[in-house]
Amino acid sequence: MGLEELYREVILDHYRNPRNQGHLEHPQASAQGVNPLCGDEITIEVSFDGDKVSEVAVDGQGCSISQSSASMMTEAIKGKSRNEINKLVGRFRQMMSLDEGDDLGLDPERPGAVLGDIEALQGVRQYPVRIKCASLGWNTLLEALDA
Amino acid sequence: MTDLSYLKADFPILDNGVHFLDSGASSQKPIPVLEAMDRFARTSYANVHRGAYKLSVASTEAYEAARRRVADFIGATDEREVIFTRGTTTSLNTVAFGWGLENLAEGDRILATEMEHHANLVPWQMVAKRTGATLDHVPITDDGRLDMAVLESKLGPDVKIVAVTGMSNVLGTIPDVPRIAELAHRHGARVVVDAAQLVPHTSVDVHQLGADFVAFSSHKMLGPTGIGVLWGRMDALEETEPFEGGGEMISDVTLHDATWADIPHRFEAGTPPIIEAVGLHAAIDYLDSIGMDKIFEHDQELTAIALERLVDVPGIAIQGPTDMKDRGGVVSMTMEGVHAHDLATILDEQNVAVRAGHHCAKPLMRSLGVTATARASFYVYNEEADIDALVSGLRRAGEIFGVN
Numbered sequence: 173m174g175l176e177e178l179y180r181e182v183i184l185d186h187y188r189n190p191r192n193q194g195h196l197e198h199p200q201a202s203a204q205g206v207n208p209l210c211g212d213e214i215t216i217e218v219s220f221d222g223d224k225v226s227e228v229a230v231d232g233q234g235c236s237i238s239q240s241s242a243s244m245m246t247e248a249i250k251g252k253s254r255n256e257i258n259k260l261v262g263r264f265r266q267m268m269s270l271d272e273g274d275d276l277g278l279d280p281e282r283p284g285a286v287l288g289d290i291e292a293l294q295g296v297r298q299y300p301v302r303i304k305c306a307s308l309g310w311n312t313l314l315e316a317l318d319a
Numbered sequence: 320m321t322d323l324s325y326l327k328a329d330f331p332i333l334d335n336g337v338h339f340l341d342s343g344a345s346s347q348k349p350i351p352v353l354e355a356m357d358r359f360a361r362t363s364y365a366n367v368h369r370g371a372y373k374l375s376v377a378s379t380e381a382y383e384a385a386r387r388r389v390a391d392f393i394g395a396t397d398e399r400e401v402i403f404t405r406g407t408t409t410s411l412n413t414v415a416f417g418w419g420l421e422n423l424a425e426g427d428r429i430l431a432t433e434m435e436h437h438a439n440l441v442p443w444q445m446v447a448k449r450t451g452a453t454l455d456h457v458p459i460t461d462d463g464r465l466d467m468a469v470l471e472s473k474l475g476p477d478v479k480i481v482a483v484t485g486m487s488n489v490l491g492t493i494p495d496v497p498r499i500a501e502l503a504h505r506h507g508a509r510v511v512v513d514a515a516q517l518v519p520h521t522s523v524d525v526h527q528l529g530a531d532f533v534a535f536s537s538h539k540m541l542g543p544t545g546i547g548v549l550w551g552r553m554d555a556l557e558e559t560e561p562f563e564g565g566g567e568m569i570s571d572v573t574l575h576d577a578t579w580a581d582i583p584h585r586f587e588a589g590t591p592p593i594i595e596a597v598g599l600h601a602a603i604d605y606l607d608s609i610g611m612d613k614i615f616e617h618d619q620e621l622t623a624i625a626l627e628r629l630v631d632v633p634g635i636a637i638q639g640p641t642d643m644k645d646r647g648g649v650v651s652m653t654m655e656g657v658h659a660h661d662l663a664t665i666l667d668e669q670n671v672a673v674r675a676g677h678h679c680a681k682p683l684m685r686s687l688g689v690t691a692t693a694r695a696s697f698y699v700y701n702e703e704a705d706i707d708a709l710v711s712g713l714r715r716a717g718e719i720f721g722v723n
Binding site: 174175178179184188209210211212213233234235236237239299302305 | 656657658659660661664665668675676677681684690691715719720721
């Protein structure tokens, strides 16, 4: 397990070219997340079509892990219902070893397999201090949806 | 090159080959410091200032000997001006709450520099809110130095205290405190210096510094955590009320009132860090055996080498002074296209320990237009090989992120 596992090409790509960056004109939900220890900041704005996310925008600054994680997350949640998003967040947290248990029926060897590109972030698990970087966008999303 | 490599054997934590470049956050502890604390705890420890028995007398003598040693180390002529605290932060809060609440009122101004660590800023924000005084700031110049012209123009009869760092923990800048103190005193203002980065790295004489309060920590100068110092000029301490009440700090107590013990004990409520005082004493002995001038020289040489070599690393920008004039052994850097946390993680893989983030100086980071920097800071046990490792780690980061 080395740096190549942490800094996979897909992560660097999302860091350099973040998707869905900026702000929505009329967001229906939004939240700001800050990691006070390292100063990473993120703003997430969401619009819905019925129960499903129609648009999402992310703005912020921080390290490659926090920014790429948020970027990949925006791609993953588009078109998904709140229920589906909650499941996705659950899987992400499990991949980061933040939540215990296999009630989601995930492959213990590859808990991120259902997450697509996001699985690339599983290398972060080996760097405990960086897990909070990877989680910042996801926690902020949950706050936006709960608000 | 000043060769201090003979010291490395005194720092067993470095045996595994770590390139420890985070002494600005906290320094490592040499064996003589650890042994002094161990020996004291095994043979002479008891609470101080209250027992009539031999152990307490011995313990009290060791604690007060540490006070005299600190006084001697910083050129304080009166050992009563040395107050033991938990660290720089508590020292600065003692000034803010003990002196500030007593001496500030609406219409008064507190002047702080933009490069203050949160420890010399947030307490002043709190005290400004409580007293109605306003908090004003002195900016830095483009090359990361304190803007003395603005400082001079902002001084006035309403300025009651100037809060300034002795050496910036982010930029390494060493402001001209003697000059600042002279200017401030002309307007009748007090001067408080956050000397957490200064005292460990250079010979400090509080009277030459000219300030009214000087704060520093043991753990950044090879001593243990949990103890720091507030030096205050006697007339400034006489204007200061105790910030904490409790045992040891009183002269008499009735159910409704109390009178204070003499200075310095009125500022040392509760059982003080006794074993830590012995450790600090040993740390000062250790530093003096090397020589503070030699330590400063050594840090300067390493910093000059680092600055010279970092310029060649693709994408690296130095935050702060890029020449050696009035700066110490702290080098903050950013790499274009690579966040400081990523730099720190990649450097850690190469066994290079640096600090990444805002370094508890968020207003300064905003003023620099960066959100985080990676910071290397040097001390007695560092050598050129640590800079080699730093530079090679940074190049590796550049490769991973495709920085050209």
